[in-house]
Each structure stands twice: as structure tokens, then as C-alpha cells.
Amino acid sequence: MSGHAPDGAGSASKAWALHAVVILGLLSLHVLLPDYHHGIAARIMVLAVFAMGYNLLFGYTGLLSLGHAMFFAAGLYGAGLPVYHLGWSVPVAFATGIACGGLLALAVGVLALRTTGVAFMIVTMMFSQVAYLMIYWLGDWTRGDEGLTLSRSERIVELGPIFLDLTDRDTRFLLAWALFSAVLVLTVFIARSPFGRVLVAIRENEERTRMLGYNAFANKLSAVVLSGLVCAMAGAAYGLLFGYVGATFGSIQYSILPLLWVLLGGAATTLGPLIGTYFMFYIVDFTQGFLRAYMLLVGVALILLVLFFPKGILGTIRERWLKWLP
Amino acid sequence: MSFGPHLLLATLEGLVTAAVLALTALGLSLVFGVMRVVNVAHGEFFMLGAVLAWAFSTLVTGHPALGFLLALVLSPLVVGLVALVAERLVLRRLNYNPESTIVATIGLLYIIQQSVLTFYGPEARPVVAPFSYRIMLPWFGYSGYKLFVIAASIALIAATWLVLTRTRIGLVMRATQYDRETAQSFGIPVDRVYAGVFALGAMLAAVAAVLIVPIQQAHYLMGLDPLLLSFIVVIIGGLGSLRGTVVAALLIGVSDGVISVFFSPTLAKMLATFLVAMVLVFRPQGLFGTTAR
Amino acid sequence: MAALTPLLVTRDLRRAFGGLKAVDGVDIAVMPGEVRAIIGPNGAGKTTLVSLICGRIAPGSGTIRFDGEDITALPAHLRVRRGIAYTFQITSIFANLTAYDNVALPVHRRLAGRDNMHPRQLREAVMQALDRVGLAGRAGTTAGTLAYGHQRLLEVAMGLALQPRLLILDEPTQGLSDGEIDNFIALVRDIARQATVLLIEHNMPVVMELADRITVLNFGKVLAEGTPDEIRRNAEVQAAYLGSTADV
Numbered sequence: 028m029s030g031h032a033p034d035g036a037g038s039a040s041k042a043w044a045l046h047a048v049v050i051l052g053l054l055s056l057h058v059l060l061p062d063y064h065h066g067i068a069a070r071i072m073v074l075a076v077f078a079m080g081y082n083l084l085f086g087y088t089g090l091l092s093l094g095h096a097m098f099f100a101a102g103l104y105g106a107g108l109p110v111y112h113l114g115w116s117v118p119v120a121f122a123t124g125i126a127c128g129g130l131l132a133l134a135v136g137v138l139a140l141r142t143t144g145v146a147f148m149i150v151t152m153m154f155s156q157v158a159y160l161m162i163y164w165l166g167d168w169t170r171g172d173e174g175l176t177l178s179r180s181e182r183i184v185e186l187g188p189i190f191l192d193l194t195d196r197d198t199r200f201l202l203a204w205a206l207f208s209a210v211l212v213l214t215v216f217i218a219r220s221p222f223g224r225v226l227v228a229i230r231e232n233e234e235r236t237r238m239l240g241y242n243a244f245a246n247k248l249s250a251v252v253l254s255g256l257v258c259a260m261a262g263a264a265y266g267l268l269f270g271y272v273g274a275t276f277g278s279i280q281y282s283i284l285p286l287l288w289v290l291l292g293g294a295a296t297t298l299g300p301l302i303g304t305y306f307m308f309y310i311v312d313f314t315q316g317f318l319r320a321y322m323l324l325v326g327v328a329l330i331l332l333v334l335f336f337p338k339g340i341l342g343t344i345r346e347r348w349l350k351w352l353p
Numbered sequence: 354m355s356f357g358p359h360l361l362l363a364t365l366e367g368l369v370t371a372a373v374l375a376l377t378a379l380g381l382s383l384v385f386g387v388m389r390v391v392n393v394a395h396g397e398f399f400m401l402g403a404v405l406a407w408a409f410s411t412l413v414t415g416h417p418a419l420g421f422l423l424a425l426v427l428s429p430l431v432v433g434l435v436a437l438v439a440e441r442l443v444l445r446r447l448n449y450n451p452e453s454t455i456v457a458t459i460g461l462l463y464i465i466q467q468s469v470l471t472f473y474g475p476e477a478r479p480v481v482a483p484f485s486y487r488i489m490l491p492w493f494g495y496s497g498y499k500l501f502v503i504a505a506s507i508a509l510i511a512a513t514w515l516v517l518t519r520t521r522i523g524l525v526m527r528a529t530q531y532d533r534e535t536a537q538s539f540g541i542p543v544d545r546v547y548a549g550v551f552a553l554g555a556m557l558a559a560v561a562a563v564l565i566v567p568i569q570q571a572h573y574l575m576g577l578d579p580l581l582l583s584f585i586v587v588i589i590g591g592l593g594s595l596r597g598t599v600v601a602a603l604l605i606g607v608s609d610g611v612i613s614v615f616f617s618p619t620l621a622k623m624l625a626t627f628l629v630a631m632v633l634v635f636r637p638q639g640l641f642g643t644t645a646r
Numbered sequence: 647m648a649a650l651t652p653l654l655v656t657r658d659l660r661r662a663f664g665g666l667k668a669v670d671g672v673d674i675a676v677m678p679g680e681v682r683a684i685i686g687p688n689g690a691g692k693t694t695l696v697s698l699i700c701g702r703i704a705p706g707s708g709t710i711r712f713d714g715e716d717i718t719a720l721p722a723h724l725r726v727r728r729g730i731a732y733t734f735q736i737t738s739i740f741a742n743l744t745a746y747d748n749v750a751l752p753v754h755r756r757l758a759g760r761d762n763m764h765p766r767q768l769r770e771a772v773m774q775a776l777d778r779v780g781l782a783g784r785a786g787t788t789a790g791t792l793a794y795g796h797q798r799l800l801e802v803a804m805g806l807a808l809q810p811r812l813l814i815l816d817e818p819t820q821g822l823s824d825g826e827i828d829n830f831i832a833l834v835r836d837i838a839r840q841a842t843v844l845l846i847e848h849n850m851p852v853v854m855e856l857a858d859r860i861t862v863l864n865f866g867k868v869l870a871e872g873t874p875d876e877i878r879r880n881a882e883v884q885a886a887y888l889g890s891t892a893d894v
Contacts, residue, residue, distance in 0.1 A: 091452055093459075138634050145391050145451045146633055149584065153630035156581065160623040221754050228751050231740045238700065238734075240726035240755040240808065279577075283459055290456070320470045326463025333456045334446055 038351035039219070045352075046215055049298060050208045057200050069200045071301075071308050072207040073265050074284075078292070078300030079214050080257030081285035086295035087223060088250040089230030093148045093282050094155030097135070098255040100162065100277035101128040102262025107272030108168060110182075111175045117184045117193065121263050128259020129252055131158075136251035140244060152282065159277040174273025182270060199268050206264050207301075210257055214297050217253070218353050226250055227295070258285075280322070287325060290332045293341030297353045302340055358492035364607060369499045369568070371606020372506030373561045375599050377579050378586035379513060380557030382598040385587065387530040387550045390444060390454045394461035395558055396580025401465055402432050402559025403571040404473050410480045418483035421567070429559040435465075436555030440548050449547070462576075469573040482567035502564045509560060510599060517595065526550060582609075585629045591639025601639075651714065653678045653842050654699065654812060659708035661694055668694040670866035671708070676812070681834065681843045683853045686863035692846045693735060695863065696814045699844070700732040701725045713811070727755075729811035733804070733818065735846075737797045741790030745800055748789050749775050752807040775807040779833060795826045799833075806837065813837060814844045819852055831855055854878070 056068050077099055084090050105127030109115040115123070139150045163171045182193035191198050217223045225246050228236040237243045266272045275281070284307075285300075292303025307328070315321045332339065338346060345352040381395045405428040410420030439461055447453040486497035517523035528536045529546045537543045558579070569575070586605050590597030609621070632639070652675040661669045669691045676682045684692050697703045699710060701722030709718045717725055726732075731752075740748050753771045776782045779799040784792065789800055798818060805813050815834070819827050827849070834856055837843060847853045853860060853874070860877045862869040870880050877883055 091455075093455075138631070141634050142637065145455065146637055148452070148455055149391065149588070150630050150633050153584075153626050153633070157623050157627045157630070160619055160626065164617070164619045164623060221758070224747065224751065224754070227743070228740055231742055232738060234702070235734065235738045235740065236751070237722050238702070238726060238732050239752040239804065240723050241751075242721075242723045286456070318471075320467035322463050323467035323471070326460040326465075326467060329460030329463070330443055330457050333453050333460070334443065337453070 041351050042215065042353045046211060046297070049301070050204075050211065053204055053207065057197070057204070062196070065196065065200060067308065067312065069196075069203040070265075070269070071304050072203040073261055073268065074288075074308070075301040075304040076207055076210045076264070077258050077261035078285045078288040078304050079210050079297075080254045080261060082289045082294060082296075082300045083214065083217065083226075083257065084250050084254035085286065085289055086299070087218065087230065088226045088247060090247065090250070091148050091286070092139075092151040093279075093286070094135070094151030094153070094158075095254075095258055095285050096277050096279065096281035097155040097158035098128045098132055098258035099262035099265075099281055100158060101131045101255075102259030102264075103266040103272050103276050104162070104169065104262075105259065106263035107175060107177065107266040110177055110267070111272070112168060114181070117182060117191075117267055118186065121267060124263030124266070125256055125259050128262065129256045131259075132252045132255020133248070135255070136248045140247050140251065152279065155277070155282055156279070159274065159279075162274045162277050169272075169274065171274050174271060174275075177266070177270040177272070182267060193268055194270065203264070203268060206260070210260070211297065211301075213257075215353055218295075218297055222246070222249070230295075283325070283329075287329055287332075289339070290337075291328065291339055293339030293343070293345070296339070296341040296345060299339055299341040306340075358490075361490075362493060362495075365495060365499070367607035367609060368503050369606075370609055371603045372503045373565050374579070374582055374586060374606045375510055375602035376506050376561035376564075377558045378583040378590070378598050378602050379510060379595065380554035380561075381583045382587045382590070382595060383557070384551055384554035386595070387526055388444075388449055388547050389451055390449055390551070391451065391458070392551075392554065393455055393458040393580070394439075394465060395458075395554070395583060396576030396578070397462050397465035398432050398436060398555040398576075399558040399562045399579045400571075400573065400576035401435065401469065402428050402562030403566045403575060404469055404573070405431055405559070406563040406566045407478045407480050407571045408473075417481035421480065421483035421563075424480065424566075425560070425563050428563050429556040432559035433552040433556040437548055437552045440551040444551065445544070445547070466573055466576065473573060475573065477570040477572040479570045480566040496568075498567060502568070505564060506561070509557075513557070514595065581626070585625065588629055588633050589639055594639065597639055652676055653680075653713055654844075655711045656695075656699065657709045657711075659695070659698055659710065660706045661698055661703065662706055667866045669698060669705075672863070672866070672868055674861055674868065674871070676842060676844065678811075678842055679838070680858045681838045681845060681856050683845045683847055683857035683860045684863060685847065685850075685853055685860060686869070690863040691866040692863055693816060694866075696732065696816060696844060696846060700730050700814055702732070726808065726810075729808075730814065731805040731808045731810035731812070732814045733801045733816060735816035735820070737794070737801055739789045739797055739800050739804070741788070743789055744785065745776065745781055745787050745789050745792065745803075746772055746785040748800055749803050749807045752804050756808055771807065775803045778806060778836070779803040780829070795822050798822060799830075802833070810841055812842045812844060814846075816846045817848060818845070819847065819849050827852060 053068070053072065057065070060068055080098070081092070081095050084092060102124040106120040106124030109123055110117065110120045135151065135154050139147055139154065142150050162169050169175065179192070179194045184191040184193065191202070193199060193202070225236065225241055228241070229243050229246060233243050262276065288303035288307055289300055290303070291306055292299030292301065310324055311321050314324055336343065341352065377395070377399055381392060384390055384392050384395070406424035409424040409427050410417070413420040413423055443457050443461070444454055447457060482498040484498060487494040488497050488500065517526065525541050525546055528539070528541055529543050533543055582605060586598055586601045589605065590599070590601035654674070654676040656672055656674050659669055659672045660667070672695055684695065686692055694703070698705050701720060705718065709716055711717065712725070712728060712730060715728070717728065740751070749772045750768065753768055753775065757768060757771070773782055773785065776785055779802055781796060781799055781803060784796065789797065792800060798821070802815070802818060819830055822830060831852060834843060834845070845853070845856065857874055859872065860874055861871045862877060862883050870877060870883050872880070
């Protein structure tokens with residue numbers, strides 16, 4: 028939370044340098060990783076986008092939603108259904124998915140922001156549950172649990188001279204990387220922007236922020252919509268890149284996971300979502316090999332984090348050592 | 354079957370749902386009312402109660418009523434103990450902060466659910482009803498056990514209500530609910546009241562579950578529906594209001610029974626959830642509650 | 647100093663909480679450039695009155711006009727943008743942000759919408775506000791770690807940074823040492839050269855020294871209004887307030 032502060036310039040360049048290193052480091056994984064981990068890395072980068080979207084609302088604005096699965100699912104189905112049923116091209120479907128998430132977030136935000144705290148958590152969870160049930164209700168199009176598998180021909184992008192095959196592992200990785208990098212840079216910009224500062228101010232003391240002349244409701248609504256857009260972007264990308272659109276992604280579990288990832292990595296840090304997603308994904312992946320009840324770990328992790336480590340990995344590092352960390 | 358008897362059947366089924374729901378929601382409402390804690394793991398206490406009921410009932414051979422009675426006594430006790438441990442180890446350390454406790458009880462939800470999956474498995478298992486007497490009505494026969502469930506639930510709710518309004522324990526609980534600091538300064542051991550209330554809330558869910566397992570089999574994922582329905586009931590009834598909770602459970606339970614006979618259950622659930630969310634948005638004190646404190 | 651039209655006018659302003667009439671038909675008119683003190687015993691409705699004026703709570707009935715415009719129905723943040731700033735009775739700063747960032751928030755709000763806003767302008771304005779309250783040297787300090795007196799000053803700096811036309815100070819000297827209070831009086835005098843000040847204060851010497859006029863509230867009603875000398879001589883005020891709780 029430095030920035031304009033007197034020491035702003037130095038910390039700004041350090042922060043940008045760090046993000047450049049992370050982005051290039053992830054790119055280098057493309058050539059370094061063996062096949063299996065290469066595929067996982069691509070998934071993690073897309074899911075980290077989901078986590079970054081969640082972080083905008085939870086970390087920076089201080090609004091704890093228990094219903095972000097609906098925004099991910101809005102992107103997933105908003106992009107997947109037109110491709111599957113209407114044969115739309117990938118770029119148009121991607122944009123449609125994002126738009127669906129944005130609209131849903133606007134509607135949910137206008138309603139849910141009338142409440143605060145615990146009521147906000149429950150209302151968002153309930154709205155998400157409505158969206159989840161709607162996936163089943165529209166089972167003729169969505170095929171519920173079973174879901175839709177997008178074929179290779181549906182996942183080819185031809186834009187003039189550009190030809191992309193989303194079933195190709197390299198293309199997938201590089202697109203996931205590009206999306207992740209773009210959203211990461213966006214997050215850094217937002218965190219350092221006046222808008223981001225107002226969000227933090229609202230989180231710290233909403234009443235005071237209002238009495239400084241800021242429209243708290245409008246700013247919170249913008250945060251909800253922005254967060255919904257980014258999460259829908261992750262959902263749309265996930266469906267198109269990995270070719271599967273299923274109801275599981277709308278379940279409560281997918282509202283809890285981004286919360287866990289962000290808590291673990293560090294709320295209100297730009298890189299926390301990536302770190303949290305990476306850690307948790309590998310912990311689950313590792314234990315899934317011998318433990319059927321791998322969600323047990325999610326439960327244990329949530330309780331341990333909330334009890335002993337509420338600032339998460341990067342939050343703690345920032346507090347103890349690296350004050351300039353954005 | 355013609356419309357009249359059909360409706361009667363649907364109403365009876367609805368009353369059974371309402372009876373179990375009222376008990377479960379009462380537990381959630383009590384915990385929220387006194388402690389201001391939203392216990393997301395409440396449905397898992399319900400599930401644990403059902404699974405333990407199966408486990409205890411298989412310990413005894415002979416008449417099914419013996420196993421059932423054993424389950425009815427032991428299952429809530431064990432669940433209460435689990436809740437007590439969770440309260441001491443987790444909730445108290447969080448100083449009952451509303452948002453942290455929600456996250457922690459989500460963790461608890463997964464821990465209980467996944468432990469049951471590990472030790473009990475993914476199968477659904479039935480518990481034999483303590484008696485199989487059927488009451489013959491002119492149009493159809495109806496399970497005597499289901500009527501027993503309704504009666505038992507009424508008795509338990511009445512008992513809880515008496516404890517809350519007529520005893521010293523109830524007075525202490527209400528004082529704590531009204532104002533934690535003042536209660537503390539009057540020498541009420543708030544800390545122990547909280548532990549007791551959390552355990553009691555879980556036990557109410559467990560009793561409800563024991564009553565329902567002869568009708569509905571025990572399964573590790575069975576906690577989600579009662580959780581959502583209890584939320585709905587508690588919100589409609591007004592957060593923390595016991596009378597409202599019972600009225601709302603009756604309303605939701607009966608209408609759920611009636612609606613699911615005539616309509617697609619998914620659509621009914623969807624609309625119900627949406628409407629309840631709207632109640633929370635526009636009338637947070639509930640439909641029957643007075644203004645929230 | 648006196649202008650012809652008042653900056654702030656309330657007409658028959660009322661607000662009740664349950665059965666308690668916290669503000670019960672208050673009419674006041676504050677002239678531009680005036681330092682108006684509002685005094686009264688605890689529970690007289692002082693904080694409720696200024697909360698109605700700045701929009702933190704909605705009135706039951708009555709009207710509020712600011713600079714000729716009816717602002718009764720205006721949300722708080724828009725009143726702030728029209729020039730009403732409120733500093734909280736209980737210090738309400740952003741404890742985890744630096745002093746600089748605390749003041750940058752209101753400065754940014756004030757400068758927002760100007761196309762050619764320069765980062766340098768922002769910096770200068772923030773440092774100027776901090777300098778006025780004597781905190782320029784602590785710009786980089788996390789606000790929550792500042793001494794209590796400094797936190798109160800930061801609170802005022804946040805109000806000043808809005809360059810308000812009406813600055814409402816709610817018990818600003820509460821908890822300050824004598825030396826700090828002297829500096830504070832000088833600061834308010836300085837502020838009053840550019841802004842109208844509405845001051846809720848318990849410390850009677852501070853009130854007598856600063857106020858151009860004093861409004862005395864009791865049980866939600868205006869008991870008396872006048873210059874410090876008039877108020878000092880008013881027997882009713884003596885009985886209700888001065889005689890019992892303060893020695894002048």
C-alpha cells in the first residue's frame with residue numbers, strides 16, 4: 028500500500044520487476060516442464076485467473092462472497108453453450124462468456140450489496156445455488172453433471188492469418204499464460220490505481236470513505252462487476268481451452284476453492300492467488316493418488332489458515348520482510 | 354387416487370419434512386441467535402447423526418426398536434461431543450468473529466463429510482424402523498412411523514422451548530443472546546454458554562437425522578439439503594427468532610412436500626432459493642421476525 | 647465577516663430513535679466564515695444534529711439547505727462534494743495506510759474529474775494538508791502507529807484536504823493534552839480564515855476562545871443561541887449546563 032507515498036517510485040519499479048520475472052518464469056516453464064506438469068501448469072494459470080478475480084473483491088474490497096462459482100460458470104456456459112449448440116467461433120464465444128459474467132455480476136451486485144457481512148456471504152451463496160440449479164433445470168442444453176465435451180473442430184480459431192488449435196498442448200499453454208499475464212498486469216494496475224486505493228479504503232473503513240466524498244456503493248458495485256468479469260474470463264477460457272463444460276464448476280465447492288486459494292496465497296496481494304492455486308492444486312493432486320477423500324485437505328487447510336495464518340503466504344512475507352510487495 | 358386424498362398424502366409427507374426441518378433449523382437458529390455464528394457445518398452434524406445412527410443400530414441384534422433407541426440416545430451425544438470439541442478448538446480461538454467462523458465451519462463441513470466418506474464409504478445405508486405399523490386410512494395406508502416422527506419432533510421442540518423460556522439455563526442463554534458483555538459482567542459464564550449452545554444446536558440436528566434415517570437412507574452427502582433448507586427457514590423466520598423458525602419450517606416443509614408432488618423439484622428449489630435470497634436482501638429481519646437487533 | 651445569506655440553514659429538523667427525540671425541531675443558520683460552536687450536555691443531540699447535516703443519518707422531518715440548495719435528500723458523499731466535511735468524534739482514520747495515503751484519498755476525490763490532474767499536484771496538495779496540521783514529517787508513517795494526538799490531527803488534515811466550505815469538527819480536542827489544545831486552537835483559527843467551522847466541543851475554554859456564536863442544545867432543542875458573552879450570561883444555560891458540568 029505504498030504508491031504515491033514518498034518512497035513510491037522505488038517500490039513501483041521493484042514491484043514491476045518482480046512481476047516481469049514471474050511472468051517470464053512461467054513462460055520458461057513451457058520448455059522446462061515435462062508433459063504431465065506442463066498440462067497442470069496451464070490449468071493452474073487459468074484457475075489462478077479465477078482466484079485473481081476473486082481477490083479483487085475479497086482481498087482488496089473486503090467483500091467475502093461465497094458464490095463466485097456462478098461467475099466462473101457464467102463464463103464457462105456463456106462461452107461453451109454457443110460453441111456447442113450454435114457453432115459460434117471461439118473468439119465470439121469467449122467474449123460472450125465474459126459478457127454473461129459481467130451482466131450476472133451487475134445484477135447480483137445491485138441486490139447483494141444491499142446487505143453486508145454475514146448476510147452478504149449467504150446471499151451470494153444462495154444466488155450461486157440458484158445458478159447451479161439452473162444448470163440442471165436447463166439439462167436439455169447443458170446435460171447437467173455429465174456436461175458437454177467440445178470437439179476439436181469446435182476449438183479451432185481462424186482469424187485471418189492466425190490459426191490456433193486449442194487442443195494442441197503448446198497453444199493451450201501459451202494462451203493460458205497470455206491470459207494469466209494480462210490479468211496479473213491488470214490487477215497490479217488496479218491495485219496501484221486511485222480506484223484500487225478507494226476499494227482498500229472501503230475495506231478498511233467504509234463510513235470514513237463515504238465521508239471523504241466517495242460513493243461507496245458505486246465503487247463496490249464496480250468491484251463486483253470487475254471481479255465477475257475476470258472470473259467469467261477464467262471460466263470461458265477453461266471451457267474453451269480444455270474442452271469440457273460441466274455442472275461441477277457451478278457447485279458450492281467452486282465458490283470455496285478460490286477463497287481457499289486466495290487465503291493461502293495471501294489476500295490483497297497480486298501474486299498470492301497464483302501461489303495459493305499452485306500450492307493447493309499440487310497438494311490435492313498429490314493426495315488424490317492415495318486418498319479418496321482429498322477434499323478433507325481443503326477443510327483442514329481452511330481451518331488452519333483462518334486460525335493460524337490469516338494473512339496467507341505472501342501477506343505474511345509482506346508484513347515481515349517486503350513492505351513494498353503489491 | 355383423486356385430488357383430495359392426493360393432497361392429504363402430500364400434506365402428510367410435508368408435515369414429516371417440516372417436523373425434521375424444524376428440529377434441524379432450530380439448532381441452526383439457536384447457534385446463530387445466541388452466538389451470532391453462522392454454522393455452515395450444521396448439515397454435516399445432521400449427516401453425522403444419521404450415519405452414526407446406522408452404526409449404532411447395527412451393533413444390536415434382535416428387535417429393530419432396540420437398535421433405534423440406542424441410536425436415538427448415543428448418536429446425538431457423540432455429535433454433541435464432536436461439536437463441543439470443534440467449538441473449543443476452533444470457534445473460541447477465533448473469538449466468534451462472524452466472517453472467520455463461517456470460513457472455519459466451511460472447513461469443518463469438509464472435514465466431517467470427507468472423514469465419513471473415508472470411514473463409512475459412499476454407500477447409502479438404511480436403518481430399520483423401530484416398528485412397521487401402518488395406519489389404514491379409507492384411501493391409502495400410511496406409515497405409523499412417519500406419524501411418530503411428527504409427534505416426536507413436536508415433543509422435542511416443546512421441550513426445547515420450555516427449557517429456553519422456563520428454566521435458569523434458558524434465562525442465561527437469553528441473557529447472553531441479548532448482550533454478551535453485560536451477561537459476562539453479571540457473572541454468566543458466557544464461554545461455557547457458547548460451548549453448550551453450539552453442542553445443543555448440533556444435537557438437535559443429530560436427533561432430527563436419527564428420526565429420518567428409517568425413512569431416508571444414511572449417506573455422506575445427505576447434509577447439504579438440510580443445511581440449505583435450514584438456512585431458508587432461519588432467514589424466513591427471522592434470524593435468531595425461535596417462534597419464527599418453527600412457523601417457517603412448517604411453511605417450507607409442507608409447501609415443499611406439496612410442491613414436489615406437483616412440480617419439478619429442481620425448478621421448485623430454484624425459485625425457493627431465489628425468493629429466500631430476496632427476503633434476505635429486502636427484509637433481513639425475516640417475514641415473521643420483528644426488527645433485527 | 648457577516649454576509650447576508652447564511653451558508654447553512656436547518657428548518658424544523660427532527661430525528662427520533664425509538665421513542666427518544668434526539669433532535670427535536672432544530673432551526674439554526676450559520677453564516678459564511680463563522681465559527682459556530684454547538685454545546686450541550688451529553689445526550690443533548692449534538693452529534694445527531696451534525697450527522698443529519700453531513701448526511702450520515704437521514705432526518706425524520708425538516709429541511710437542510712446548504713448555500714441556498716436543499717440538500718435534505720442528498721446522500722452523504724454528494725454533500726461532501728458540495729463542500730461539507732466531517733471529522734469523526736471517534737478517531738476514524740485508515741489505520742493500516744500511511745498518513746500520506748490517508749490524506750491522498752480526500753485530495754484525490756477533490757481533484758478527480760479535472761482532466762489535467764498532475765501527480766505532482768496531488769503530492770503538493772497532500773503535503774500541504776499534512777503541513778498545516780504539522781504532520782508533514784510523518785507522511786510515511788503508518789497511521790495506526792501515530793500517537794493519539796497526531797491521529798486526531800490527521801483526522802483534521804483529511805477534512806482539510808477536501809478544502810471544505812463547511813468543516814464539522816466533532817469533539818476535536820477530546821483526549822488531547824493542554825499543549826496540543828493550544829496548537830489546535832491556532833489551527834482552527836487558521837482554518838476559519840477560509841472555511842466556515844461547526845464545532846462540537848465539551849471543553850468550554852476552547853469554545854469561548856474560538857466561537858463567534860454558540861448554539862446550546864438541550865434535549866434535542868435549541869436552548870439558547872448567541873455570542874460567547876451572551877451565552878455566558880444566560881441564566882437558563884447556566885442552570886442546564888454550564889453550572890453543572892463545566893467551570894467557566
